Amino acid sequence: MSPRRPPGRGRPGNRPERRSESRPEPPVRGPVEIVVERVGARGDGLAEWQGHRLYVPQALAGDRMMVTFGEPRADGWEAVPVTLLAEAPGRADPPCPHAGLCGGCALQHMDDATYAAWKTDLLASALERAGLAGPEVRLNPLVRTPPGSRRRAVLTAVRRGRRLWLGFNERASHRLVDVETCPVLAPALAALLAPLRAVLADILSDGQQIDVALTLLDDGPDLVLEGLPEPDLPRLEALSAFAGAQDLARLSYRTKPGGDALPVARRRTGLVGFGGVTVSPAPGAFLQASREGEAALVAAALSGCAGAESVADLFAGSGTIGFPLAARTRVHAVEGDAQALATLDQGARQLAGRLTMERRDLFRDPVTAAELARFQAVVIDPPRAGAQAQAAELARSAVPAVVALSCNPATFVRDARTLVEGGYRLLEVTPIDQFLWSPHLELAALFRR
């Protein structure tokens, strides 16, 4: 019953757990019997024992089990499962050997139907709590993404002595899960894990830690080693040989966050196509996590903007949504990141004047209601923080249609309430499973005046 632990967990090779000096004592030492009430928004089973909140990994609503009290949390305790006394329906054999460890894939123990229902309910209850549910709001079925479809991931690598760790953060912890395989990653990225581990073991010094951003572009993998100190010539040669042997499109490194990506190897251009436009995004640039999820987001934007002669694409990124829209109508893309603007510019040149662009900080300087008057539709796709200031301007505008794309239901409902209070009607919401087996959920929503 207790999940498998990685080799070396808690040993000096891995990153130490951050423990507070005044760690509270658990209320009881031995096992206690609990029943899991539900699976919470972060993917943990939630249970109570004598007034203490317990977070149970890999649980299903209705599981009855013996657990011990583990690490303290802000408002409760980690539960360490000991024996499953009565199993709730809906359990599946996890496909990954690291199931229950990687924080990113906490829900592999659910069978397909239970998983889809849990994700859909997550959104339904967020809408309900915000007063946004009702018979006029259509909640579409979850758009699924298959294993092997993730085309972007960031792993962490740490060298301690002779041991190299390469993997993802452990659930509810700062430790790493050392991964040899990863069933969510596109096979072309998963195949890089072993050779990547070998080259990093050669080039990292004792104590060094870096992140590795992997992206699968249309002409091959694009890797960025984030936080790598300036490599000497033998290290550069080792990295270059790795790029050649693995047929990477591009390999680069950044010595510090936000710094320039310095090329090690550029064997191909690094291309990605969006609705008939082909561009070369900056190394490590934001792309939607899977092509399947991206297709659902684009479809929602195209359908919500149908008939509009002029559309504003706010938080446009590298043109994922704006380019396919511009194949049909005029688009004004607004984005804060200079490198994304450069990619938008590449696409604009292929779109015969149908896409214009503007660099703007939409948190500090949202597009005003008056400026929005020239658009018949707006697509808004902010980062996880949402777009409070921009939603307020939209609420004051007369734009007939708004398509809101979001990777965070919590900030989505906050901003959606602003739109509804400004007179918009929420018509349709589509949950999209961009991050398979994780508690994360993307969505596309359509509002009209």
Ligand SMILES: C[S@@+](CC[C@H](N)C(=O)[O-])C[C@H]1O[C@@H](n2cnc3c(N)ncnc32)[C@H](O)[C@@H]1O
């Ligand atoms: C979720 S991504 C969406 C990008 C694009 N729509 C796509 O689907 O690939 C959010 C985008 O918002 C941009 N962004 C973040 N903060 C911003 C700000 N304050 N002003 C303008 N753009 C911002 C990021 O650079 C990123 O491109």
